[in-house]
Amino acid sequence: MTHHNSGKQIVAHAALSYVQSGMTLGLGTGSTVHYFLEELKRCVREGLHIQGIPTSKQTEKLAEAYGIPLTDFSKVTKIDVAIDGADEVDPDFQLMKGGGGSLVREKIVAEAADKRIIIVDNTKSVDKLGRFPLPVEVVPFGWQKTASYLERFGCTPVLRKVNQQPFVSDNGNYILDCAFGSIEHPKTLHGQLKQLVGVVETGLFIDMTDIVLTANNGVVERQIK
Numbered sequence: 001m002t003h004h005n006s007g008k009q010i011v012a013h014a015a016l017s018y019v020q021s022g023m024t025l026g027l028g029t030g031s032t033v034h035y036f037l038e039e040l041k042r043c044v045r046e047g048l049h050i051q052g053i054p055t056s057k058q059t060e061k062l063a064e065a066y067g068i069p070l071t072d073f074s075k076v077t078k079i080d081v082a083i084d085g086a087d088e089v090d091p092d093f094q095l096m097k098g099g100g101g102s103l104v105r106e107k108i109v110a111e112a113a114d115k116r117i118i119i120v121d122n123t124k125s126v127d128k129l130g131r132f133p134l135p136v137e138v139v140p141f142g143w144q145k146t147a148s149y150l151e152r153f154g155c156t157p158v159l160r161k162v163n164q165q166p167f168v169s170d171n172g173n174y175i176l177d178c179a180f181g182s183i184e185h186p187k188t189l190h191g192q193l194k195q196l197v198g199v200v201e202t203g204l205f206i207d208m209t210d211i212v213l214t215a216n217n218g219v220v221e222r223q224i225k
Ligand SMILES: O=C(CO)[C@H](O)[C@H](O)COP(=O)(O)O
Pocket: 028, 029, 030, 031, 032, 033, 084, 085, 086, 087, 096, 097, 098, 099, 100, 101, 102, 103, 106
């Protein structure tokens, strides 16, 4: 078999089967979601009526350029289906997200959604989360102190930078990328980190996924919680 499409493209296309006219969609962030937005652009042009809530300024800009109608939480109270990527997916459907720095808005959208669909290629499937450094969004004030508290949990926090300057999230915060190596108890760790005053949110998405679509050698594998 020849594969003209990347795994990311294939799962992005497969996610369309969960979209129906009239829906409010959560629009995730990242390169896999970018392919999904391209699919959505085509469908909208062909007459599909949906509205999206973007999880980042990046997605907002793309959606606007693609003519995908957008809305926000002042106009809708719930999201029918949220589609997003992930950095790691474990066998229990727990996720590591935030590689793109949009974890807070992604989590708010996932929490508000009736159905959460994660689209990934098979490089994201792991037995245990933690190979990818855990992104933790922190308040800029005193971030050095927050980093030192995070370190006590067995990681090495690194301030995310762009062009030698701290990366600033859409919410005006910093990201500390915390290399744990392997996370034995993601739910417990998330709960502990959340208790730190300076921590806004962690990239651990616990029990927030309903369906995982994984591209495996050109085939979409569908796992349902
Ligand atoms: O969590 C995310 C952004 O905060 C993305 O979903 C994650 O980084 C996956 O990105 P990509 O689809 O480009 O591999």
